[in-house]
Amino acid sequence: MQGNRNENPHRRRLDTPQPIRYRSPMAALGGPSLSWSNVADLIRLRNQTGSLLLLFPTLWALVLAGDGHPPLPLTAIFVAGVFVMRSAGVTINDLWDRDLDRRVHRTRERPLASGRMQPGAAVAVFLALIGIAASLVFLLNPFTIALSPIALLLAVLYPLAKRVLPLPQAILGAAFGYDTIYSLQDLDDDQRIDVHSAALLFGTWAWVAVGSALSSMVAVLGLVGLATGLAWPFYVTLLLTGVLFAWQARRIKHPVAPAQAFALFKQHVWAGALILLGIWSGALLR
Structure with a gap:
């Protein structure tokens, strides 16, 4: 009995018949809802169409300003x-819209809408992303730093705008990109569910609105090229x-299925890449 009393207690714990369980580092931060898989779904890691649509206009400006040779560190x-x-934007969007998303077929399986992730965990992800973004902004000039809160405000306001404004895509266009085709x-x-969108506002005239917006974009880009x-x-x-x-624009003159609308939306990635190629080659040859 004396030998058992002096036995190393740590040894007894290791000899227990219960298996040793290891917790994920993400679980230590926010419980099971903050798993890597849920975070990836929250920030749309598996679907980078939105990131590319935001990236190409950024590269247009950098190539133009850099005369075809934008500085690599700045890029x-x-x-x-x-x-x-973009990751922060979709996160705050899902936080505001989690109750609405449960009622929409396309979005009901998102982590917050489906209950796989708790709002507190999503807030932690959002704050972490904003912290990273702030550290990047502070590497830029004072004017850019001063403008950054405006961009953040627009990103936060868009999900609320669809509840109030008949044309919430106007806010989204200022923050990210105009998306009537996507809203179809x-x-x-x-x-x-009684929320506003450009598709609802324009109705059967959506093709005219989209055609006008895209024509204006082409015209402005042409003026930029001349200038x-x-x-x-x-x-x-x-x-x-x-x-x-x-x-x-002609294609959406007639009703399109949701999958067709999304396919049209994704074509703008190729349009952005094509314009980038034109700006880059046009800058090198001028």
Whole structure:
């Protein structure tokens, strides 16, 4: 008995028949809801269409300002910032919309809407992303730093705008990108749950609104090309982009299924890449 009394207690714990369980580092931060898989779904890690749509206009500006040779460190900061802020934007969107998302077929399986992640865990992810974004912003000039709170405010306000404004895409356009085509996916659900969208506002005239917005974009880009002296390759790519946009506007003149609307939306990634190619080649040849 004396031998058992002096036995090392640590040894007894190791000899227990119960298996030793190891916890994920993410579980220590926020419980099971803050798993890597849930965070990946929350920030749309498996779907980077939105990041690319935000990235290409950023690269347009950098290539133009850099005369075809944007500084690599500056480009790296902006590329990282695009991914981080897009992730923060969809996170705050899901936080505001979690109750609505449960009622929409396309969004009901998102981590917050489905209950796989708790709101507190999503807030922790959002604050971490904003912290990373702030550290990137402070690497830039004072004017950019001063503008950054405005960009953050717009990102936070968009989910609320769809509850109040008849055209919430106007706020989204200032913060990210105008997306009437994207909103066509949720036309029936938005009407049922009584939230606003450009697709609902314009109705059967959505194709006119989209065509007008895209035509204005092409016209403004053409003026930018003239003002900066871009060479002929830019105008070739701009013409091809204009043809794509005209086809898209004509395509949505008639009802489209949600999958078709999303396919049209994703085509803008290729349009962004084409314009970038035109700006880069036009800047090098001017």
